[in-house]
Amino acid sequence: MTGLGALLASDYPADLATGMVVNFRIAGVALAFGLALGVPFTLMYLGGRVARRIVAPMVGLMRAAPTFVVMFFLLNIIPKPWTLFGVDLTLPPSMIVALSLVPYAAAYIADNGRAAILGLRAGSQAEALLFLPNLIRAYVVLVMSSSAGVAIGVNEGVAVVLREAERQSTLGEQMVVFAVGVFAFGAVFQVGFAIVRLLMRSLSRRKKAGTAG
Amino acid sequence: MKQVLRAALTALAVLCLGVLSAAAADDTDSPDRALADLLAGARAKIPTQCDSPDAGTLVQVLCSGTLRVGVRGNYPLFSTRVAETEERIGYDTDVGRAIAAKLGVEPEWIYVRAATRISTLAEGGADVVIATMGHNTRRDGEARFIRPHYYSSETIIVGPRDLEIANWDDVRERRVCSTIGNYANSHLVTQGVRLMLFEDAARLPEALNENVCVLAAHDDSFMAYYLGEPAFGDRFERKFGFDQVPWGMAVAQTGTDDFALALELISEIMHRDGEFLALARENGIFTSFLENQQVLWQSPACATVAALTDPACVLPALDATPPATRFAPEVENSVAWMKDNIGFAPELPMLTSVPAFELFMDGIVNSLILVVGALAATLAFSLIFGFFAALPFRASRVVAWGIITTLQSSPVILTLVVAAAVANTIFTYSPAVALGSAIVALGLMNGCNAGQAIGEAADSLRAEGRYGTGFSAALYWAAVRRSLTQLLSFLVNAAKGTPIASFTGAPELLSALTDITSFAAGRVTTYTMVLVFYIAVVFLVVWACERVRAKLEQREARA
Numbered sequence: 173m174t175g176l177g178a179l180l181a182s183d184y185p186a187d188l189a190t191g192m193v194v195n196f197r198i199a200g201v202a203l204a205f206g207l208a209l210g211v212p213f214t215l216m217y218l219g220g221r222v223a224r225r226i227v228a229p230m231v232g233l234m235r236a237a238p239t240f241v242v243m244f245f246l247l248n249i250i251p252k253p254w255t256l257f258g259v260d261l262t263l264p265p266s267m268i269v270a271l272s273l274v275p276y277a278a279a280y281i282a283d284n285g286r287a288a289i290l291g292l293r294a295g296s297q298a299e300a301l302l303f304l305p306n307l308i309r310a311y312v313v314l315v316m317s318s319s320a321g322v323a324i325g326v327n328e329g330v331a332v333v334l335r336e337a338e339r340q341s342t343l344g345e346q347m348v349v350f351a352v353g354v355f356a357f358g359a360v361f362q363v364g365f366a367i368v369r370l371l372m373r374s375l376s377r378r379k380k381a382g383t384a385g
Numbered sequence: 386m387k388q389v390l391r392a393a394l395t396a397l398a399v400l401c402l403g404v405l406s407a408a409a410a411d412d413t414d415s416p417d418r419a420l421a422d423l424l425a426g427a428r429a430k431i432p433t434q435c436d437s438p439d440a441g442t443l444v445q446v447l448c449s450g451t452l453r454v455g456v457r458g459n460y461p462l463f464s465t466r467v468a469e470t471e472e473r474i475g476y477d478t479d480v481g482r483a484i485a486a487k488l489g490v491e492p493e494w495i496y497v498r499a500a501t502r503i504s505t506l507a508e509g510g511a512d513v514v515i516a517t518m519g520h521n522t523r524r525d526g527e528a529r530f531i532r533p534h535y536y537s538s539e540t541i542i543v544g545p546r547d548l549e550i551a552n553w554d555d556v557r558e559r560r561v562c563s564t565i566g567n568y569a570n571s572h573l574v575t576q577g578v579r580l581m582l583f584e585d586a587a588r589l590p591e592a593l594n595e596n597v598c599v600l601a602a603h604d605d606s607f608m609a610y611y612l613g614e615p616a617f618g619d620r621f622e623r624k625f626g627f628d629q630v631p632w633g634m635a636v637a638q639t640g641t642d643d644f645a646l647a648l649e650l651i652s653e654i655m656h657r658d659g660e661f662l663a664l665a666r667e668n669g670i671f672t673s674f675l676e677n678q679q680v681l682w683q684s685p686a687c688a689t690v691a692a693l694t695d696p697a698c699v700l701p702a703l704d705a706t707p708p709a710t711r712f713a714p715e716v717e718n719s720v721a722w723m724k725d726n727i728g729f730a731p732e733l734p735m736l737t738s739v740p741a742f743e744l745f746m747d748g749i750v751n752s753l754i755l756v757v758g759a760l761a762a763t764l765a766f767s768l769i770f771g772f773f774a775a776l777p778f779r780a781s782r783v784v785a786w787g788i789i790t791t792l793q794s795s796p797v798i799l800t801l802v803v804a805a806a807v808a809n810t811i812f813t814y815s816p817a818v819a820l821g822s823a824i825v826a827l828g829l830m831n832g833c834n835a836g837q838a839i840g841e842a843a844d845s846l847r848a849e850g851r852y853g854t855g856f857s858a859a860l861y862w863a864a865v866r867r868s869l870t871q872l873l874s875f876l877v878n879a880a881k882g883t884p885i886a887s888f889t890g891a892p893e894l895l896s897a898l899t900d901i902t903s904f905a906a907g908r909v910t911t912y913t914m915v916l917v918f919y920i921a922v923v924f925l926v927v928w929a930c931e932r933v934r935a936k937l938e939q940r941e942a943r944a
Binding site: 248320330355357 | 793888
């Protein structure tokens with residue numbers, strides 16, 4: 173039986189950390205693309221009625237698209253290699269995962285960006301600044317969601333957990349492996365949300381001070 | 386005495402004549418003689434017919450003095466390029482060289498991939514393809530295969546030495562890596578194996594080495610090289626094999642009557658004389674098929690030209706064509722009509738073969754069960770978690786908080802895997818168990834978040850002092866109503882998460898269509914279909930949630 177001590181002394185923690193770096197990277201790329209797409213959507217939301225009528229269904233569609241299916245869709249429709257300006261490119265699976273998260277990220281940024289700008293227009297700088305903790309929240313959610321990449325062979329955190337679990341022979345041993353994985357992802361999740369809460373609290377104090385002033 | 390001597394001499398003469406005539410008859414039916422006659426006939430047309438468009442491939446090859454052989458670019462032991470040169474080594478290229486030598490021409494290597502082997506022939510890019518190509522009934526309609534077959538392989542499952550895998554029971558519900566379009570995928574799928582697909586076979590040993598895959602399935606011919614490498618062979622081994630398939634050289638379907646016959650005769654001779662076997666041994670590939678073939682083609686029954694069409698001597702193509710649905714002709718006609726009139730038509734493999742159609746229909750039904758089940762489970766768990774989170778007792782709140790924090794901390798896919806692992810320990814694996822565990826996992830994850838919202842709503846109601854500081858049914862339902870927005874959004878989230886269940890073996894639509902595309906064409910259509918299906922399902926859930934919210938708000942307004 174593999175005990176927790178033996179597991180922590182093995183390569184598992186280091187491999188898990190290496191795998192989770194891939195999750196962070198995927199989430200970073202998805203967020204960057206999400207911003208690139210979401211910011212114009214925000215501006216269109218705040219534009220005229222025509223622009224709003226164009227962007228609203230698009231954002232609705234992006235919100236409704238299940239990331240996991242989008243990932244398989246992209247994996248199977250993007251030619252390998254594909255040509256951009258005469259250069260042959262092959263997208264690695266991790267990039268496919270990042271692209272599959274872009275609809276969610278872009279829709280989230282469009283919604284929150286709109287709320288932030290409306291807040292700013294209403295004279296509340298603090299409400300506009302809420303965009304920042306929401307950005308961190310989106311990043312944390314993207315880190316968790318990027319684990320879907322395990323299904324297409326991306327060597328990320330959950331892939332490491334599942335690989336280690338397959339090596340164990342009993343459910344009890346597997347549960348120890350899973351628990352370490354959940355703890356690692358949980359730490360990211362909880363730290364991320366702790367930062368969000370801190371920022372929110374600080375902004376809320378600022379808002380109150382502004383109102384009082 | 387004289388009469389006796391005369392009679393004896395006469396008998397001897399008759400006997401000699403008989404033997405000679407029999408020998409002459411044998412010679413005319415021998416493949417060597419038939420090949421010599423065929424080549425002589427073709428050479429007689431040179432140079433007069435060299436520029437004729439009606440000259441067959443055999444004449445064209447002899448005229449040009451070059452045999453254009455389609456070979457794989459990088460398929461260890463069969464066709465690999467010698468570094469920095471155009472020279473190639475391996476069994477396939479050695480066979481190409483031997484055939485060119487028997488035709489009296491030089492080989493020219495044409496690089497082909499698995500996907501371009503047949504199209505290269507159809508476009509006239511090569512005279513013959515000798516490229517690790519299995520001969521199955523589906524390909525028979527696309528190219529002319531040369532028999533007797535020059536090699537044979539089977540699909541093998543390769544995995545770590547310390548993993549006990551002996552038969553199908555041991556791989557059921559496991560994830561096995563394979564390549565897109567591999568004919569063995571349909572067999573793997575019907576055995577309950579979950580596939581992870583790669584574009585290129587060369588990725589399989591890499592994926593095993595990098596631990597991305599625990600098991601991989603591919604031709605033994607391909608895996609033989611890697612298993613022979615000490616670093617790889619020390620870690621991995623062949624577990625078991627299935628689906629033996631003969632390999633065929635192939636030529637174009639038109640203008641190749643004489644050329645195909647020449648190649649068939651050469652193949653027969655090479656089997657009989659053990660030339661294929663010798664080349665296989667030189668290249669270190671499996672030889673049991675070639676040893677059996679040599680014995681067969683040396684036997685009197687198969688040592689003739691007539692044996693080339695004798696089912697007792699030549700092997701049939703592997704029957705890889707699944708039975709067609711009763712409405713397959715209508716589907717094909719509609720697709721053809723669209724192609725002719727619109728210029729575009731989707732490929733619909735899920736409607737044209739019985740196993741694909743069954744997978745497709747089961748996938749739709751299971752997806753709907755999964756969505757409805759996940760919604761019901763989310764609702765149920767949110768009410769349960771909400772109840773404990775709303776209680777004013779520290780112990781119940783701490784327990785609820787602990788469970789909620791743990792579930793929130795786990796990526797969806799990991800929670801689904803854990804739920805499936807627990808379910809498979811308690812019950813024997815079945816699609817129903819996979820669906821059930823996915824429903825529970827999705828319900829737990831989304832329900833705990835919604836339950837937390839109910840708990841927070843209860844706290845806020847207490848703080849407002851409308852329901853006192855204790856717990857009551859009125860407080861609980863008021864908290865549920867107050868957290869309705871979160872509850873509905875987590876119901877939508879549960880519906881969105883259902884396709885992830887395919888990862889743990891739930892046979893929903895994404896899983897079914899992935900299985901179908903692993904052995905049939907039409908990936909773009911298929912994945913577009915699954916995307917549209919799930920977006921429609923999510924929109925439907927959003928619409929239903931909005932209706933529920935509107936009804937509840939109306940009721941509250943009336944009250």
